[in-house]
Amino acid sequence: MISFLTLRQKIFLGIIAILFLLNIFAWQEVIVLAGPQYLKVNFLDVGQGDSIFIQTPDRHQILIDGGPDSLVLGKLQKSMPLWDRSLNVVILTHPDSDHLAGLLYVLQKYKIDYFVWTGIVRDGQQYQKLVELLQLAQKRGTKIIQSQLGQKIMSGGVVISTLNPIEAIEGKYFKDSSNESGIVSYLSFGKNSFLFTADIGLKTEKMLISNSSNLNAEVLKVGHHGSKYSTSEEFLQAVSPNLAVISVGKDNFYGHPTQEVLQRLQNFGINTFRTDQDGDIQIISDGNNIKVIE
Numbered sequence: 001m002i003s004f005l006t007l008r009q010k011i012f013l014g015i016i017a018i019l020f021l022l023n024i025f026a027w028q029e030v031i032v033l034a035g036p037q038y039l040k041v042n043f044l045d046v047g048q049g050d051s052i053f054i055q056t057p058d059r060h061q062i063l064i065d066g067g068p069d070s071l072v073l074g075k076l077q078k079s080m081p082l083w084d085r086s087l088n089v090v091i092l093t094h095p096d097s098d099h100l101a102g103l104l105y106v107l108q109k110y111k112i113d114y115f116v117w118t119g120i121v122r123d124g125q126q127y128q129k130l131v132e133l134l135q136l137a138q139k140r141g142t143k144i145i146q147s148q149l150g151q152k153i154m155s156g157g158v159v160i161s162t163l164n165p166i167e168a169i170e171g172k173y174f175k176d177s178s179n180e181s182g183i184v185s186y187l188s189f190g191k192n193s194f195l196f197t198a199d200i201g202l203k204t205e206k207m208l209i210s211n212s213s214n215l216n217a218e219v220l221k222v223g224h225h226g227s228k229y230s231t232s233e234e235f236l237q238a239v240s241p242n243l244a245v246i247s248v249g250k251d252n253f254y255g256h257p258t259q260e261v262l263q264r265l266q267n268f269g270i271n272t273f274r275t276d277q278d279g280d281i282q283i284i285s286d287g288n289n290i291k292v293i294e
């Protein structure tokens with residue numbers, strides 16, 4: 001076939017081949033310049049409450065809860081580029097003050113692409129404010145998503161799946177505690193995995209053990225700030241984490257974390273970090289290994 005080509009055609013094909021090779025090299029160079037990409041999970045020290053900032057290797061930003069006050073704003077500023085005033089996903093696990101109040105500030109300062117919550121009904125001014133702010137955000141383009149069992153957030157190699165609540169509870173009124181209704185998320189990235197348990201107690205832990213095929217996670221966000229009514233031995237056995245993080249405020253009124261939970265974690269030989277002692281706890285993963293930066 002080649003023998004039928006004219007000299008001009010041969011030169012032309014030669015140039016194409018050289019361009020092709022050059023292109024390959026150029027492309028490889030871009031890959032090298034991009035360098036290794038990391039998942040960053042930052043358990044923010046926001047006092048007595050929860051707030052977890054996640055940056056995926058694709059640089060998508062996800063915030064789970066906002067802690068009890070405006071402290072989260074300063075923490076986000078430190079974690080994000082100066083000019084950045086948007087978040088891709090915000091998850092409100094349950095509308096209790098120590099998870100919700102900070103998000104009321106975040107909703108006013110940041111443009112949010114997706115706001116995920118259960119849509120349950122509660123009393124109180126903060127809850128009213130949340131509903132108002134969500135309506136405003138929706139008008140500005142935020143998609144308000146009701147959490148659903150099996151719902152997935154995907155970014156590059158990161159997958160965040162919803163394990164709780166197991167049924168739609170939108171519009172359901174919770175008078176006293178809404179802890180068991182909290183959104184539980186399982187994050188996997190390559191060989192690394194994280195379990196975020198909000199404030200769930202023994203009842204939901206039991207349900208998760210019987211409902212979930214795989215709860216095994218390398219990092220466990222300890223449920224309900226280390227309350228003794230969470231983090232049972234059975235649950236620790238099912239999750240079998242190497243590392244646990246307790247999000248808790250210094251000298252808090254509730255006596256969190258409880259001696260019982262600290263003892264259980266110790267019995268299982270789990271390396272435990274606490275925001276009241278260690279400050280912000282950032283965990284970096286390349287999909288194979290994790291590294292803790294205090």
Ligand SMILES: [Zn+2]
Pocket residue numbers: 049050096098099199224225
């Ligand atoms: Zn809480």
